[in-house]
Amino acid sequence: MKSYEWMVAYTPQTEWIERRGILIWLAEVSNGIGGGLYLVSLYFNSLLGMFLSWLIVILLKGGFHFAYLGKPMRFWRMALKPGTSWLSRGFIFLTLFIVFGAIQLAFSYWLPGTALEFAFKVIAGFMVFLVVINTGFVMNYINAIPLWNSAMLPLLFLSCGVLDGLAVILTIGLCGSNVDIMEAEAGSRFLLILNAFLITIYLWGAIYTGATGKRSVIELIKGQTAPILWVGVVLCGIIIPFGISVSSYFVGEASAHLLITAVIFEMVGAFSLKYTILKSALYSPLIPTRS
Amino acid sequence: MTKWGMVIDLKRCIGCYSCMVTCKQEHFLPPGMFWTRLLVSETGEYPQVTNQAYPVLCNHCTEAVCVKVCPSGATTRRSDGLVDLDHDKCVGCRYCVIACPYQQRTFYRDGKKQYFPGQSLTELEIIGKELYPLSPGTVVKCNFCKEKIDEGIRKGLTPGVEREATPACVTNCPVKARHFGNLNDPNSKISKLIRQRKGFQLHPEFGTEPSVYYID
Numbered sequence: 001m002k003s004y005e006w007m008v009a010y011t012p013q014t015e016w017i018e019r020r021g022i023l024i025w026l027a028e029v030s031n032g033i034g035g036g037l038y039l040v041s042l043y044f045n046s047l048l049g050m051f052l053s054w055l056i057v058i059l060l061k062g063g064f065h066f067a068y069l070g071k072p073m074r075f076w077r078m079a080l081k082p083g084t085s086w087l088s089r090g091f092i093f094l095t096l097f098i099v100f101g102a103i104q105l106a107f108s109y110w111l112p113g114t115a116l117e118f119a120f121k122v123i124a125g126f127m128v129f130l131v132v133i134n135t136g137f138v139m140n141y142i143n144a145i146p147l148w149n150s151a152m153l154p155l156l157f158l159s160c161g162v163l164d165g166l167a168v169i170l171t172i173g174l175c176g177s178n179v180d181i182m183e184a185e186a187g188s189r190f191l192l193i194l195n196a197f198l199i200t201i202y203l204w205g206a207i208y209t210g211a212t213g214k215r216s217v218i219e220l221i222k223g224q225t226a227p228i229l230w231v232g233v234v235l236c237g238i239i240i241p242f243g244i245s246v247s248s249y250f251v252g253e254a255s256a257h258l259l260i261t262a263v264i265f266e267m268v269g270a271f272s273l274k275y276t277i278l279k280s281a282l283y284s285p286l287i288p289t290r291s
Numbered sequence: 292m293t294k295w296g297m298v299i300d301l302k303r304c305i306g307c308y309s310c311m312v313t314c315k316q317e318h319f320l321p322p323g324m325f326w327t328r329l330l331v332s333e334t335g336e337y338p339q340v341t342n343q344a345y346p347v348l349c350n351h352c353t354e355a356v357c358v359k360v361c362p363s364g365a366t367t368r369r370s371d372g373l374v375d376l377d378h379d380k381c382v383g384c385r386y387c388v389i390a391c392p393y394q395q396r397t398f399y400r401d402g403k404k405q406y407f408p409g410q411s412l413t414e415l416e417i418i419g420k421e422l423y424p425l426s427p428g429t430v431v432k433c434n435f436c437k438e439k440i441d442e443g444i445r446k447g448l449t450p451g452v453e454r455e456a457t458p459a460c461v462t463n464c465p466v467k468a469r470h471f472g473n474l475n476d477p478n479s480k481i482s483k484l485i486r487q488r489k490g491f492q493l494h495p496e497f498g499t500e501p502s503v504y505y506i507d
Contacts, residue, residue: 004331006328006330006394007330007347007394008330008331008332011394013389015385015388015389015398016385016389068384069382069383069384069428070381070382070383070384070385070398070427070428070430071381071382071383071426072382074363074380074381074382075382077362077363077364077365077380077382078363078382079362080362080363080364081361081362081363084358084359084360085359085360085362085386086360087360087362087384087386091362138386141360141390142360142389142390143497143498144390144391144392144497145389283392283394284392285332286330286347286393286493287330287332287343287345287493288332288334
């Protein structure tokens with residue numbers, strides 16, 4: 001946009017998507033994949049999946065967030081305002097997940113089947129659930145951006161995270177780990193439908209938040225980010241994986257190559273969805289504009 | 292209890308940008324950074340077109356969303372209503388920049404940016420680095436010239452009345468379009484202006500209760 005149009009016309013947020021803001025996008029995608037994988041791994045009792053997700057959350061999500069900070073060495077200060085700040089709460093949830101997740105992984109590796117292992121699975125699982133859902137709350141708290149100011153966002157991010165987790169666990173299963181591939185596929189089928197429904201409801205709801213929300217949705221479906229939405233989210237993230245999943249349902253068992261293709265497309269969808277939501281966020285003009 | 296606020300008279304404002312320049316000079320702001328800005332727009336259709344100039348700055352909101360979202364406690368609201376930012380506590384997460392509906396916060400990215408790159412620093416830049424050192428990697432914003440207000444009060448002066456204790460953009464406005472004072476005092480000049488000329492805030496629907504009012 002032209003500099004003289006700043007806050008005179010609809011102004012996009014740039015801090016969390018442009019320049020170093022790309023790191024926030026990557027952190028949010030890692031958050032979904034890592035957190036979702038942990039939840040799914042708990043269900044399938046895949047130690048490899050849990051360990052991978054724990055690493056993804058620490059190294060990728062934590063790393064990208066850390067690298068984004070203007071003063072990274074002051075990161076510990078982010079825990080100081082949990083009373084009002086969702087970012088502060090998220091930092092605390094993340095720290096607790098790292099600690100409890102490590103304990104749980106140790107129990108699962110050395111003392112599997114014990115009551116303590118189960119207890120730490122519940123605690124770590126709850127923490128990672130909070131980590132995944134927190135991103136949605138960080139964004140939906142901002143009422144200045146109507147596209148984000150939706151109660152659907154935490155739910156959508158959770159659902160997408162679990163879908164991404166299923167995609168990764170499917171890959172782990174195909175690589176020889178003890179994962180029920182048919183069950184993971186059935187879960188993916190259900191979540192693909194659910195995600196398509198949630199995305200539609202989310203965008204539909206944003207239209208009715210006012211002129212700025214409507215403009216954001218128009219930007220999403222017809223503007224510069226439209227190719228990413230239609231090709232990345234809808235085609236790669238939903239239609240192709242769903243097509244492969246449905247074909248495998250009728251054929252019996254799809255080939256490993258086809259499933260890996262579906263997983264890759266699902267990942268493209270995960271990256272695209274977060275990108276479009278961050279990129280299409282608009283602020284309302286501050287002053288009356290040209291009629 | 293004092294609550295500092297500002298009233299901007301849109302009828303008087305001629306869009307000369309002197310508030311922007313004064314603020315830049317007062318706080319030795321680096322290139323490309325403004326704590327107060329002038330937004331210019333047009334409404335209507337030819338030949339009935341109205342040109343509007345809106346000076347905007349940090350609204351020092353009573354229900355400041357930037358204070359609520361700040362995870363480190365760097366942004367606080369003082370007892371006199373000023374929304375203050377401690378650069379030594381800011382982690383540079385930019386949640387406040389995103390959350391401000393008025394977009395009045397700036398992330399200070401590049402501390403090496405100069406007015407004349409490749410040449411030596413100007414006198415203003417040299418003095419600024421000593422007197423008003425901004426910390427790169429943190430968020431900055433208008434502080435209602437809190438140094439002037441605090442120092443003025445210490446000297447027994449009244450902000451909004453005496454020039455020495457009043458924000459620079461107010462004292463240097465050539466058409467006296469800006470007024471500063473205590474919003475909680477019903478007899479202050481700004482309270483009277485708001486009452487008499489139906490002062491309004493920008494985007495009250497966000498529920499932030501800005502301390503900057505406009506009259507037209």
